[in-house]
Amino acid sequence: MTSRTGSTTLIRQVSVFDGSRLQPAQDVVIDGPVIAALGPHLDAPAGATVLDGTGHTLLPGLIDAHTHTTDTAQLRQALVFGITTELDMGGAAETARRMRTAAGERDDLADVRVATTGATAPGGHPGQLVELGMIAPFPTVAGPKEADAFVAARVAEGADHLKIFIEDGTAIGKPLPLMSTETVVALVRAAHERGLRAVAHTLTRTAARQAIGCGIDGLAHAPADGPSDHALIEAAASNGVFVVPTLTVLTGMTPVPAEYALADDPRLRPYADPQWLADLEEIRAIDPGKRVGPIGVGPRHAADAAVRMFRLGVPLLAGTDGTSGHGHPTTHGISYHAELALLVAAGLTPAQALTAATAAPADAFGLTDRGRVAPGLRADLLLVDGDPTRDITALRDITALWRRGTPADRTAPLAAQTRE
Template identity: 35%
Template sequence: MTVTYFNDVCLLVDDSLSDPVSVIVKDGVIARIRRRGPAPNNAEVVHGEGKTLIPGLIDAHVHITNRRDLDALARYGVTTGIDMASWPPARTAALRAVRGTASIFSAGVPFIGSAGPHARFGMPSHAVVSEPDQAVTEVRRRLIDGSDFIKIVTEPRGHGGPAPDVVGSIVTAAHEARRVVVAHASHIESFKMSVAAGADIITHVPTRSPVAHGLARRTPAAIPTLTVSEALTGTMALPGSSYEVARDSVAALHRAGTPIAAGTDAVDAPNVPLTIPLGTSLHHELELLVDAGLTPVEALNAATSVPADLFGLDDRGSVEPGLRADLLLVDGDPTTDITSTRRIAGVWIDGVRYPTTDGISRDEPTASRG
């Protein structure tokens, strides 16, 4: 039996840190949390004075193609990646089976229109769905292929995305199959369409017209990907776009009580014009969320318990007995200073220590053009 004993660590409890406690991990599972005491026999002892033990982080919007990508996440304490597009199915299945690094949960092949920007990414032909009566068959195909949830790429009218009736049919078919639906919506019109169609989670926020309070109140959950908004309005300087619009949208969603999950749209691919580094970028995303109005605790929840709840990952997202021992040990108090997540003292995946960096510089680049 493999046993790890975390001594004198603080945990996130409600909106603050606990007094120092001991956490015992046995065979990849959090077995017990108690006040200080002697370590079990033959346990690896981790001294946690001045440190905080939080759940392994979850990036709720990434793109993963190989083992190297999983390792890039794990190295920076991101122990779970929610992949927003992956094919072929055999490769995705192989990545799910990899142990000793970050876990992947994937949409598989997303639903796209025939002429939108995503039609140029080399997806299989069945990614394109043009008629409502195709929805049931194509949702079933994705379930057979192993999709953990369904993703739809929506676009404004005239931009080549699926029509509103097609989007609605896909959402209905996915819900009948008891699958969560994530809608890509980077424009205000597609954002409204996705909410009206009943998508469970909207990923991205507009950078031209902000999400108003009324729309925010109707939004069930959001993955804003502010890191991408910052890059698009900065590095790529898209005309008519403003980062402040994206930040204001997140602020409106937060005020409306919309559950917000942290995601980056990180990808390492030569054919993508904008690349966001895997792993490091999630720490930057947490800082951007705090800048948009979330408290540090809310930002931590956005990368742990909130995505775990939204995607039905009931074995992770919190430091509690019985849960998977995906853990991140950081120096300092991230409930008062969110940049503390960069000061990585250790990462454990399924109870096993993972080789990590000694921390993340604030000056480390978060996005670049390919």
């Protein structure tokens, strides 16, 4: 499927999670690309497909608030698992443009919003990947006087938001250059002047404090290098930032990545990328003591900080830091279900985790046409068997899903999909 069908669907007597709470069973009409109506007893439009929603829950399409997308196969894979929008947090500009264009034209892919090139100091993260030949050289920011031109160039590339790296190398065991506070402030100001939100890569408490003090809009990771003191938690709350905990990717730095359990779940495994499953088996075969390096961050501290921030009113957004999946546990689509389970294990209710997956990221990034189930919004919708507000894993039992009103085909074998 490559375009909107313009068809009409009536779902009878389905429970609706509207983005913030579960509503009683009702009828929902999807008309072409939008949600047309909700009500207790609606007449079936002429020619409508009628579905029985008894015992099911209808939710907004899920939003992954932290990914890195490099090909359309990843966007197909995300959609298969219920993610209808990805928020890409940095990569090659030409790739980002290509992904955004493809997602805008095709409804068999998750939609995507992009950051393009992230801001970092010369030699700063992820510049070490350039040295290893893993990524191409990219522009950097040497000081505050370069901030405005850097952000203007990102806008010209098509960026929807700005990514700023504040990474001193703690997570990889190698010291890395950092931008000055003045430079980060100038970048945030330049982004805001152009209507962009600024999101900071911050894995440590020191980096999170700097980002918050510089007026950042959101933290792309929760601080994970040790217990966060109350002053840091309060600073996040009082300065109005949001946080994307990315607990799943942090478990990938431990002996037991969260994806191990996902690969064994019969509700998920049949839809997983075969190459990812093969890579995961190779990772499992490696002695954990040899596979896990001396990395000074971990999911326990990130989870604690994120939940404490949330308790003080900080919007919490679900995101995976999903990458290509090859040689790494965290990937597009399937890993998102681990993220939600980890948020619940950390102390959120299932309903709060669902808000972190729908309305919260839509609000944080100004996506006013999605993230909720309401008349007039995009028909990015997910129908599951059971009640995920009671059991978050019910979200894995997908009965149907729509992107802009077009039903997604979950039957096409991923093995047959070619990377583009």
